[in-house]
Amino acid sequence: MSDGGISLYFTLKEGEKADLEVVAIAALEWLAAARAAAAEIEPGAQIRVELIDADESSLRLNAILGWLEGQLERIEEGSGQYPRLRKLAIALAIFVVVTGVETAIDYFDGPPTAALSEEDRQFLQENRRLLNELLERTRKNPEVEVRRQKFFRTLERDQSITGAGISEGPEAAPLVLIPSNQFAERGGLWALATEEPDERTVYPIIDVTLIAPVLLPVPRSWVFQPIDGLPEFRATMRDKRFLAALEHAHVRESLRTGIPMTLRLQIKEKYVSGVWMVKRRGRSVAEVISPKVD
Secondary structure, three states, X not given: OOXXXXXXXXXXXXXXXXOHHHHHHHHHHHHHHHHHHHHHHOOOOOXXXXXXXXXXXXXXXXXXXXXXXOOHHHHHHOOOOOHHHHHHHHHHOOOOOOOOOOOHHHHHOOOOOOOOOHHHHHHHHHOHHHHHHHHHHHOOOHHHHHHHHHHHHHHHOOOOEEEEEEEOOOOOOOOEEEEHXXXXXXXXXXXXXXXXXXEEEEOOEEEEEEEEOOOOOOOOEEEEXXXXXXXXXXXXXXXXXXXXXXXXXXXXXXXXXXXXXXXEEEEEEEEEOOEEEEEEEEEEEEEEEEOOEO
16 A cells, blocks of 8 residues: 555445445545544644545445655654555554453454455454554544544435445555444444543643743642643653653754744543543643653
8 A cells, every 4th residue: 555545445245336425425434533533643643535436336436545745854863664554553443442351453353354465464464463563552532433423324214225344545454444233333322322421531632832831850739721722731751762852852852932832732621511521630741742852
């Protein structure tokens, strides 16, 4: 998948055609999930998806998935040696649910989810740990789960669609193929019967202006203001790598007013009277995405 080729793949009942509206809505939900996943795998980056063509016989939407120009250099500084794995994880996020027990590679080890070439199977086996780590990151963004449920609920509306999956281009076998008898479960049908949790932890990515740092290499409360003008807030700086770089002057930024930062926050919330409320001292900085450190 070095060229970014990806196909959203649907299997159909023999002799039947899919509802165009259903397919279009499902494709938009997949795209939204892919963008949410990309925000976790490459924070601050955005993907572009160009529709190349469609194959009506098997209903493949063939596209190119890539990064917006101007972001490539920064991305290559990170996990640039794994471009195929990054794009694969982004494309698969809506199909593969990663838990502590079930891992992404389990989807490729047997029927009916895949018919892989030996080369692809070997690639996935050799890189299973990295792929699972990338997919695990996507779980931090609740938008991925929301889009996953909407995707499969949409497909349930069209009885002619018997499966959905992803392949690495128009000629490749699907890496994952989810049969229609699993659409209801993946659409969250059974989740409605479970009790809502009264506490949760979310990991939003936010652009801020630094108001008041604490120039000590220990977790202390810093003050930030969101760039959209929302009120200032305090968050405990817990990014150990950033704190160590701060101690040794390895942060790529000079001390000045109005320093912009991109943060991944960890926010612990409690459900109170129908509203999620931030717990006392429940906001911390899990990762400083920008400025970079040496």
